[in-house]
Amino acid sequence: MFRSVRAVLFDLDGTLIDSAPDLGAAADRMRQLRGMASLPLNRYRPMTGSGARGMLQVAFGITPAHADYGSLKEEFFTHYTECLLQRTQPFLEVQQLVEVLRERGLAWGVVTNKSERFTLPITRAMPxxxxxxxxxxxxxxxxxxxxxxxxxxxxxxMSVSPAECVYVGDDERDIVAGRAAGMRTVAARYGYLGAGADVAAWGANAEVTSPLELLNFLEVA
Known part of the structure; x- marks a missing residue:
């Protein structure tokens, strides 16, 4: 149980919203334009948390060290901008979780590595x-x-101290960042996680397999 909690912060992709279908579609569009066979979503989904880097790795087997990575990344961003909200939806239970947090008097917010050019249109469009x-x-x-x-x-x-916050995310960097900020941390096992992720080794204070499980760990300040 986390005591004296006043706010809960969440990662975005893989924690609050399932954006894998749109991210994967953007990368797959690049393959199709090059006459390459389409790949199924389940190939893209595990790498969604890595954004453009993950999508291009799946689609073309390249890393940021590749000479064409920069131009391919910008092309990917163009395609992604065109389909930001075509298939992206909140994960099941997320809307209910947010409603309960508010009922308990807890503030909530988002901290994502997604750039503002994508974060803001998505969060402004989704109720x-x-x-x-x-x-x-x-x-x-x-x-x-x-x-x-x-x-x-x-x-x-949010006018709260870090010690009064809980941070929830589906990637090891979320847990590392939360701990460094002095927040309690929760690993979202229902998220993208990444290939071969050893969630238990991340050092999170707690783990959840569904969004609503988070409520079991919160005690209002």
Whole structure:
């Protein structure tokens, strides 16, 4: 049980929303335009948490060290912009979780490594985020996760101390960032996780297999 909690912060992709279908579609569109066979979503989904890097790795087997990575990344961003909200939806139970948090008097917010050019259109279009007290993107501060700066900025915007926050995410960098910020951390096992992820080794204070499980760990301040 986490005591004296006043706010809950969440990662975005893989924690609050399932954006894998749109991210995967953007990368797969690039394959199709090159006459390559389409890949099934289950090939893209485990790498969704890595954003463009993960999608291009699946689609073309390249890493950021590849000479064409920069141009391919920008092409990917163009295609993704065109389909941001075609298939993206909140995970099951997320809407209910947010409603219960508000009923308990807890503030909530988002800290994601997704850049503002994508985060803001998504969160402005989806009703889920209308009650979020803070939305911090990967380029809102000079540093992205696993640096604690974005989480500390979210706490500042919500007028709560980091020690009064819980941070929930589906990637090891989320847990690293949360711990560095002095927050309690929860690993979302229902998220993308990444290939071969050893969640138990991340060092989170708790793990959940569904969004509503989080409520079992929260004690209101």
């Amino acid at each position: 889920l985020f209308s009650t979020a007290a803070a939305i911090v993107s990967g380029d809102t501060t000079p540093h992205a996760k696993p640096h604690p700066a974005p989480l500390l900025e979210a706490a500042r915007r």
